[in-house]
Amino acid sequence: MQPIQPAPAVSQPSVVIATSTPATMSAPVPVPITCADTPTVSQLVSKPQTGVVDEDGINLEEIREFAKNFKIRRLSLGLTQTQVGQALTATEGPAYSQSAICRFEKLDITPKSAQKLKPVLEKWLNEAELRNQEGQQNLMEFVGGEPSKKRKRRTSFTPQAIEALNAYFEKNALPTGQEITEIAKELNYDREVVRVWFCNRRQTLKNTSKLNVFQIP
Amino acid sequence: MQPIQPAPAVSQPSVVIATSTPATMSAPVPVPITCADTPTVSQLVSKPQTGVVDEDGINLEEIREFAKNFKIRRLSLGLTQTQVGQALTATEGPAYSQSAICRFEKLDITPKSAQKLKPVLEKWLNEAELRNQEGQQNLMEFVGGEPSKKRKRRTSFTPQAIEALNAYFEKNALPTGQEITEIAKELNYDREVVRVWFCNRRQTLKNTSKLNVFQIP
DNA sequence: CACATTTGAAAGGCAAATGGAG
């Protein structure tokens, strides 16, 4: 058994978000026939012409920052979007589905929606982290999740962890048992999880290059 | 308040599944470069050359029939795929996610997987229906779902209901209040749900034809 | 009622986990 999941040093980002390729995107768009669709936060935030504050006085930059951190903190607690959505339903405030959580994290929603959702998520997450400090048993009780069964729950790595793993992989795709142990310790993930990650990574790479043999356009 | 959801006469299908367009499907497929991917049940069942029984002695026809009925019965109980998955996790047998339930219903799995899943779902569903007869309170307790809150739970119509609604719509896209009441009663859905369905249907139709004005290829 | 918008259930993509063979 293992204490739910890691808590990979919630350090400062250090990973600039790379505001997607700016300009140069005026290619023959597939056909945006929609009338006047309200833009999403991620769309607005990626073209800083408007500054950080939306016309309705909403601080887009702040929301972007929070959304990013929310994801990291959620994953650090070892929770899925589904669990958050479900737990939210059980609390006093408004309820939201897994889809809603997903959209918020990806900022694939209107500023108005984001503004409404942010305090709800913020409050909930703080509460969840508090419970977690008092022991993971409290956390699981809070989110109402069963201890799971047979199959191991699929772990979701934080963006940082993925990046680190890829870096290691690039340097050495076939680490020894010793090295795996070290990496696992460094990233604060279960050793087995890291080992399997390398196996799967090699497998994917192999399959990918196999396809390239056919030279698909 | 309302008793969870309808139980639209779980009568005999009467709606032949129309085993997808047979033959004539040898169009220039996008590129199935996969090595030798095990075919899914739906793929196998749609080309009856092999008969109803798989090479491993699995009765595909039976599985198809069950999958279809499973969906109807699930919806009749007013349950979502997510709820089934979650409830399954809480029981003794193996646990499965919403994705797994989805794949089973669409038969988007290998015969082997389907064979494994079928008894699990069958047993669970029987139990669920039993609880439901003893009062919906029992059912909700069984699936462990909260009574929900603010926003009304999105209703999912059974395939039959959809078909019937479309038939009505084709005859008359703007039914009177009286007619709506009758349709709702006939299909055993909440009147309001039916009314909104017609509103949304008209809206969708309008938007769709608006697009056609541009004559998209 | 029409219409724009918000939001969730179902479905799809990718990859974490599993299991068999070496």
Added chain:
DNA sequence: CTCCATTTGCCTTTCAAATGTG
């Protein structure tokens, strides 16, 4: 442990049910 095929779940996306406004 490895490789490899396969199973299965988390996250994402689509489409439409629900909501809000005139």
